[in-house]
Every structure is written in C-alpha cells, then in structure tokens.
Amino acid sequence: xxxFNVRSDSVNVEHIxxxxxxxxxxxxxxxxxxxxxxxxxxxxxxxxxxxxxxRSDLLDQFRKAMPAYEPPVLPNYSFESDTxxxxxxxxxxxxxKLFHPLLKLFLFNPNPLIRALNIQAQLNTMYAEREAQRxxxxxxxxQLYYExxxxxxxxxxxxxxxxxxxxxxxxxxxxxxxxxxxxxxALESAVxxxxxxxxxxxxxxxxxxxxxxxxxxxxxxxxxxxxxxxHTQGGGPPEGPGQRSRRRRRRRGRRGGGPVAGQFGSxxxxxxxxxxxxxxxxxxxxxxxxxxAPADPGIASASAAFGTSGPTGASAGQAxxxxxxxxxxxxxxxxxxxxxxxxxxxxx
Amino acid sequence: xxVAVVVQRYGTSINGGAELHARYIAERLARHGEVEVLxxxxxxxxxxxxxLPPGVEQVNxxxxxxxxxxxxxxxxVFGRRQERVFAHRHSIGDELDWLDAEGPTxxxxxxxxxxxxxxxxxxxxxxxxxxxxxxxxxAAADRAILVPTAERDATIGLSIFHPLFRNVRAILxxxxxxxxxxxxxxxxxxxxxxxVGVGSDVPGNPQPARFRQKxxxxxxxxxYVGRIDENKGCKELFDFFDGYLQDPHGKLSLVLIGNSLLPxxxxxxxxxxxxxxxxxxxxxxxxxxxxxxxxxxxxxxxVALEAWALGRPVLANARCDVLKGxxxxxxxxxxxxxxxxxAETLKAIEQNRWLSGTLGxxxxxxxxxxxxxxxxxxxxxxxxxxxxxAPAAGAIEPLPGWLDxxxxxxxxxxxxxxxxxxxxxxxxxxxxxxxxx
Numbered sequence: 065x066x067x068f069n070v071r072s073d074s075v076n077v078e079h080i081x082x083x084x085x086x087x088x089x090x091x092x093x094x095x096x097x098x099x100x101x102x103x104x105x106x107x108x109x110x111x112x113x114x115x116x117x118x119r120s121d122l123l124d125q126f127r128k129a130m131p132a133y134e135p136p137v138l139p140n141y142s143f144e145s146d147t148x149x150x151x152x153x154x155x156x157x158x159x160x161k162l163f164h165p166l167l168k169l170f171l172f173n174p175n176p177l178i179r180a181l182n183i184q185a186q187l188n189t190m191y192a193e194r195e196a197q198r199x200x201x202x203x204x205x206x207q208l209y210y211e212x213x214x215x216x217x218x219x220x221x222x223x224x225x226x227x228x229x230x231x232x233x234x235x236x237x238x239x240x241x242x243x244x245x246x247x248x249x250a251l252e253s254a255v256x257x258x259x260x261x262x263x264x265x266x267x268x269x270x271x272x273x274x275x276x277x278x279x280x281x282x283x284x285x286x287x288x289x290x291x292x293x294x295h296t297q298g299g300g301p302p303e304g305p306g307q308r309s310r311r312r313r314r315r316r317g318r319r320g321g322g323p324v325a326g327q328f329g330s331x332x333x334x335x336x337x338x339x340x341x342x343x344x345x346x347x348x349x350x351x352x353x354x355x356x357a358p359a360d361p362g363i364a365s366a367s368a369a370f371g372t373s374g375p376t377g378a379s380a381g382q383a384x385x386x387x388x389x390x391x392x393x394x395x396x397x398x399x400x401x402x403x404x405x406x407x408x409x410x411x412x
Numbered sequence: 413x414x415v416a417v418v419v420q421r422y423g424t425s426i427n428g429g430a431e432l433h434a435r436y437i438a439e440r441l442a443r444h445g446e447v448e449v450l451x452x453x454x455x456x457x458x459x460x461x462x463x464l465p466p467g468v469e470q471v472n473x474x475x476x477x478x479x480x481x482x483x484x485x486x487x488x489v490f491g492r493r494q495e496r497v498f499a500h501r502h503s504i505g506d507e508l509d510w511l512d513a514e515g516p517t518x519x520x521x522x523x524x525x526x527x528x529x530x531x532x533x534x535x536x537x538x539x540x541x542x543x544x545x546x547x548x549x550x551a552a553a554d555r556a557i558l559v560p561t562a563e564r565d566a567t568i569g570l571s572i573f574h575p576l577f578r579n580v581r582a583i584l585x586x587x588x589x590x591x592x593x594x595x596x597x598x599x600x601x602x603x604x605x606x607x608v609g610v611g612s613d614v615p616g617n618p619q620p621a622r623f624r625q626k627x628x629x630x631x632x633x634x635x636y637v638g639r640i641d642e643n644k645g646c647k648e649l650f651d652f653f654d655g656y657l658q659d660p661h662g663k664l665s666l667v668l669i670g671n672s673l674l675p676x677x678x679x680x681x682x683x684x685x686x687x688x689x690x691x692x693x694x695x696x697x698x699x700x701x702x703x704x705x706x707x708x709x710x711x712x713x714x715v716a717l718e719a720w721a722l723g724r725p726v727l728a729n730a731r732c733d734v735l736k737g738x739x740x741x742x743x744x745x746x747x748x749x750x751x752x753x754x755a756e757t758l759k760a761i762e763q764n765r766w767l768s769g770t771l772g773x774x775x776x777x778x779x780x781x782x783x784x785x786x787x788x789x790x791x792x793x794x795x796x797x798x799x800x801x802a803p804a805a806g807a808i809e810p811l812p813g814w815l816d817x818x819x820x821x822x823x824x825x826x827x828x829x830x831x832x833x834x835x836x837x838x839x840x841x842x843x844x845x846x847x848x849x
Contacts, residue, residue: 074743075743075767075770075771075774076743077739077740077743077744077745077746077771078740078838080746080760080767081746081747081757084746084753084756084757084760085753087756088752088753088756091752
C-alpha cells in the first residue's frame with residue numbers, strides 16, 4: 065500500500081517529506097512538534113499540582129530544620145556551707161576557718177548568705193531540669209503536629225487528584241451521554257415509515273403445498289395441550305433476538321398483553337413458563353417447543369430419547385422465527401385461522 | 413609537482429573519517445604527481461600515543477613520513493580546558509592551551525614543514541581542529557590548502573582558527589553546509605574554495621547473496637555501518653527502531669556493522685555483526701533495503717555516499733544539516749526529525765518499492781556526478797592550477813602578544829556556534845527536479 069503519492073519518474077524528496085509530515089499531523093491531530101508536546105504536558109502537570117503547594121518532603125524539611133533536641137549545658141554552681149572559705153591552698157583554707165568566728169564576731173554573719181545561695185543553687189538545678197523536660201516534650205509534640213500536617217497534605221493532594229479525575233470522568237460520561245442522545249434522536253428521525261395493516265395491499269398466499277424443504281415436516285398437526293392453532297414453519301434467514309422480541313411485543317399488544325408462555329404448552333403437556341420475558345431466545349425456544357410438539361407419542365418418545373423436545377438448534381429457532389414472520393406478515397393470529405403452508409419464504 | 417598531505421594519523425588500519433579521506437586523496441593524487449604524507453606516530457586519537465616508528469615508510473605506494481608526538485593527551489586537563497573555552501568567556505591563551513591539550517602536539521612535524529616547505533608545491537592540511545593543521549599551515553602559509561572536515565560543533569567557534577580560514581591559499585570543503593558555516597564564522601569569502609568531498613572504491617559487482625549466506629541474514633533489512641556510539645546517534649536509532657518494531661506491518665530487520673561502544677538491544681530482528689572487511693561491508697550494503705545514517709554531526713558521510721554508489725536509499729538524521737542537505741540535493745534519501753517521522757519514512761521506503769528504487773537510482777547518479785574519483789581528482793587538480801597562477805597571500809595573521817593573549821574578551825565557543833546559520837543549503841531547483849548547492 066503506497067503511503068503517499070508518487071506519480072512521476074522524478075522524486076522530490078522535499079515534497080515526499082511534506083506529505084509524510086502532513087500524514088503525521090493528520091494522525092496526531094494537532095501540528096505540534098515533539099518538544100512542544102512535552103512542554104505542554106509539563107505545563108499541565110505543573111498547573112495541576114502547583115496550587116496545592118504539595119511538599120512531599122515536608123517532614124524531612126522539618127527534621128532538617130529542627131535537629132534532635134539536646135538540653136543545653138547551663139552554668140550552675142553548688143553552694144555549700146564551706147564554699148565561701150574554699151581554696152586550693154590548704155593553709156589559706158585553714159586560716160579562713162580559723163578566723164571564721166572573728167568574722168562573725170566583728171564584721172557580719174555569713175551563714176544566712178550561705179544558706180540563701182545554697183537554696184538558689186538547688187532551685188537553679190531544678191528549673192534547668194524542668195525546662196529541659198518541657199522543651200523535650202514540646203519538640204516531640206511539634207514533630208507529631210508536623211507529621212499530622214504532612215499526612216493531611218498528602219491526603220489532601222490525593223483527594224484533589226481524585227476529584228480532578230472524577231471531574232474528568234464526569235465530563236467524559238456527560239459528553240458520551242450527550243453523543244448518545246444526539247445519536248438516538250438522529251436514529252429516531254431516520255426510522256422508515258411502515259404502512260399499517262389496513263394500508264397494506266393484500267398479498268395472495270402461496271399454494272399450501274408450496275413444499276419447500278422446510279414445509280414437509282411442518283404440516284399442520286394437532287397440538288394437544290395448546291389452545292392456539294399450530295404454527296407453521298417458514299423459511300428465511302436467521303434473525304436476531306431483538307427483532308423477534310419486538311415482534312412478539314407487538315403481537316402481545318394486539319392480543320391484549322397476555323403472557324405468551326401461559327398460552328403455549330410444553331411437549332410433556334405441562335405449561336412451560338418463560339424463563340425470562342426479556343430474553344427473546346428463551347421464549348422463542350419455548351414457542352418452538354410448543355409449535356413442534358409431536359402429537360404422536362412415538363415421535364415424542366423418540367425426541368425424548370434424544371434429549372430434545374422437537375426440532376433442535378438452529379432449525380428450531382429458525383422455524384419459530386419463520387412462524388412469527390408469517391404472523392407478522394399475514395396477521396393470522398387475529399382471526400385464529402390455521403396456517404396451512406410454509407408461508408412466504410424470506411430473503412428471496 | 414610535489415604535494416604534502418599533512419594529517420594527524422595515517423595508515424591502512426586507520427578508519428577515522430578524515431584520515432581515510434586523506435589516504436584516499438593521497439593515493440589518488442599520487443597518480444598525478446609526487447605525494448608525501450606528513451603525519452604522526454600515533455594510531456589512537458584519544459591518547460595520541462606513539463605506536464608507530466618515526467621515519468619514512470611506504471603505504472600503498474605513497475611515501476609516509478612520521479613524527480613523534482611530544483606528549484600524550486591528558487583527558488582530565490583536556491576536558492577542563494575544553495569546558496573553559498566552550499562554555500565560558502576566555503582568552504586566546506586559553507584557546508592555545510586547549511589546542512596543546514588536544515594534540516597531537518608534534519613540534520617536529522611543524523619544524524619539518526617550516527624547513528622544507530619550499531620543496532612542496534602545496535601542502536594539504538586535513539582537519540583544521542588539530543595541532544598539526546593550526547601550526548603547520550602557519551609554517552607554510554603561502555602554499556597551505558586546507559581540507560577542514562569541519563562539523564557543526566563548538567570548536568568552530570574558537571577564534572584562533574578564524575585567521576586560518578581567512579589566510580590559507582584555498583579551502584576544499586566537503587559540503588555546501590560546511591562552506592556556509594565557515595564563511596559565516598570567519599568571513600573568508602575571498603579565499604578560493606570549492607566543494608569537493610571524497611570518492612570511494614566501491615566494487616562494481618557486489619555480492620548481496622554471498623553476504624546473506626555467509627552471515628545467515630534472511631528477509632529485508634536496514635543496515636547501519638560505522639562506530640556504534642551514542643555520539644553517532646545510535647542510541648536514538650535504537651529507540652526509534654524499537655518503536656518501528658511495534659508496528660506489525662514492518663518487516664525490516666536491523667543489521668549493525670562496526671565496533672560497538674553501546675549495548676545492543678536484544679531483539680530477534682536486530683543483528684550485530686561487528687567489524688567487517690570492505691568486501692563484506694559493500695555486500696551488506698548492496699543487500700540492504702536502506703542505509704541508516706543517524707549521526708548528528710557529519711562533515712561528509714562517506715558511508716552514505718557508498719550506499720548511494722550501490723544504488724541504495726539512505727534514511728538520515730535531519731538534525732545533521734549536511735546529511736539533510738545531501739538527501740535533498742541528491743533526491744536519494746529521506747530524513748527524520750523524530751520517532752514518528754522515522755517510522756513513517758522507513759515504512760515509505762519499505763512499502764513503496766518504486767520509491768525505494770528511484771531514490772537508489774538518484775543516489776547512484778548523484779555519486780557519479782559529484783563523487784566519482786575522476787570528478788574528485790579533477791577538482792583537486794583544477795584548484796592547484798587556479799592558485800598556482802594566483803598571487804600568494806601574505807602570512808597568516810600573527811598571534812597576539814603576551815598581554816593580549818591573556819585578555820578575557822572572547823565569548824564562549826558555544827555562543828558563537830549558536831549564532832551561526834543552520835539548515836541545509838539548497839539552491840534553486842534544476843530542470844531535472846534536483847536542487848543545486
């Protein structure tokens with residue numbers, strides 16, 4: 065299959081390349097280069113994510129900003145009763161203790177001072193420990209808050225993306241729905257007008273012994289359990305279940321809406337209810353079984369021996385369909401007259 | 413008439429493009445006069461290690477005089493200096509340092525040219541970017557003919573080469589795109605120049621069936637010939653061909669010929685045959701449906717010319733102006749700019765036998781008209797006649813003094829390159845539908 069038109073003996077490479085590029089543009093729909101497409105894709109993604117300001121590394125950033133807490137080493141002192149007289153030189157320490165009573169006697173009493181400073185040192189230690197504990201717990205709480213915020217941001221982002229996806233799906237579905245509505249309207253307006261029974265000219269029935277290959281085994285036979293006259297088999301192409309069910313609905317309407325299954329009997333004589341009213345194939349099978357129920361017990365037993373209740377498979381469906389077609393075309397159900405021939409062969 | 417061919421490496425086992433070009437030209441010109449090749453003792457273009465003995469030897473009937481390289485290339489120093497001159501504002505001194513680091517630094521060769529220049533009617537310098545061409549052309553300016561083999565890379569933006577382009581006696585270009593680029597960067601329109609290129613010894617009766625039988629290649633295939641390297645566009649080729657393989661209608665396989673520096677994709681329809689001799693290579697090209705030429709930078713693709721000589725179409729990378737220009741001028745190849753174009757052009761050649769045949773025929777005609785050896789030889793001899801009777805220009809502009817060499821006033825080479833005109837050179841369309849250069 066030639067990909068482009070080359071008609072003359074002289075090839076023009078530039079022209080061929082233009083044609084090839086035009087075909088690529090047609091396939092792609094828009095005349096963008098690869099680079100432009102990549103840029104567009106990147107821009108869309110940024111727009112999609114940026115407003116939410118997602119920072120997936122929020123927690124890492126926080127940990128970087130706030131290293132593990134270590135309580136500071138604060139300056140403190142321990143003040144005891146002999147601290148005032150401490151010295152690394154033993155002799156000085158000795159003389160200070162020696163003259164301590166003289167100090168108390170002539171100058172001032174240092175004991176209250178020593179006591180106060182001792183208490184203050186204990187308080188300082190206590191406050192430092194308490195502050196360290198408090199700071200540690202505060203930082204732990206901060207970390208928890210950050211983790212919580214981080215998880216919230218993630219969930220929010222995820223939710224935002226889901227919302228965006230859902231919006232797009234809704235748009236897609238609504239556009240599809242709109243298209244289907246338009247299509248349905250277009251199809252309705254295009255339905256071919258079909259003349260009613262009265263408007264249709266009467267067609268002569270073919271001779272009863274038209275004797276198509278299908279007619280021979282379907283000569284009218286008495287049907288024991290069915291109150292309806294026996295259906296005849298007609299030739300014609302196989303039809304879809306939708307077509308059959310439409311015809312059946314119209315027929316029911318003419319009969320007054322009675323259930324079809326109740327009017328036909330099963331080969332064994334007991335009424336065979338339709339499995340699913342909407343399932344045309346099942347109903348057709350029931351009808352076919354009824355229409356071809358052999359009156360002769362010998363035939364019935366032979367059919368039972370083969371596990372069937374009459375004509376099987378495609379021929380059964382076809383026969384049933386043909387009977388329906390005859391009813392549609394000739395309208396014999398209304399007057400109850402039995403069919404005698406194979407009917408008008410379809411598709412010929 | 414005695415002609416010196418000065419080239420960085422020389423020998424039958426040297427397969428670099430410019431070196432092969434020089435050898436072909438030397439051997440062809442030897443039929444018309446005396447030719448002496450002046451070259452180095454190096455065989456490796458990365459290290460410039462002295463691997464061949466200095467002195468004179470005969471290679472295919474041509475006298476070859478080798479000179480030792482003073483020092484090998486230090487990749488770290490070279491990389492650092494290259495980064496400096498390509499990407500930053502720099503001085504002439506920086507560029508000269510870069511040239512020294514690039515090599516092959518052969519002062520003995522330059523001294524020989526300076527002392528014996530009078531013995532040669534002309535000195536043909538191949539590859540402007542190397543030490544031997546820069547200093548050798550200065551040593552024999554009144555008889556220097558340059559075959560630049562310039563590619564569209566940042567080296568062309570270095571200012572030390574611009575006086576060289578302006579002051580040699582003549583320039584033999586490989587392609588119209590190369591000429592346009594050099595004229596734009598150096599303003600050397602007054603220098604006699606002609607687009608010549610190089611021919612190839614393509615066999616008259618290649619044996620495609622022999623290749624298929626020998627290497628067990630069946631079905632239609634495309635061939636790539638050359639070093640399998642990312643710089644040659646092979647990685648992109650693999651990606652694009654992988655996309656083509658997804659198309660159930662495509663039947664072509666890919667046959668790779670050449671040493672590989674890249675991992676070859678594992679696929680039943682990709683075959684790597686390694687390095688093949690010339691006979692097998694030409695047989696393969698004759699058996700192929702199309703030749704891939706994915707390189708981004710080419711001054712002249714000899715492989716493409718050989719494919720055309722064998723009547724095979726070429727699919728080239730459109731980002732290489734030279735290849736694209738050749739495809740347009742010859743009407744013998746298509747080109748691609750992205751994966752979709754690659755797939756579509758390849759399908760066009762594969763599925764339209766008439767197109768493929770016509771492209772091949774055009775290529776054969778293009779080769780005969782422009783790259784057949786008699787044409788190439790005639791262009792060289794005509795240029796010799798032309799400049800022999802023309803008055804010699806003066807010496808090449810001297811290098812600036814110590815202080816000026818250190819003035820940091822030169823723009824980055826990449827900036828210079830970015831300002832040069834791009835695109836293939838396509839002249840007006842001729843009556844037969846082809847474009848002239």
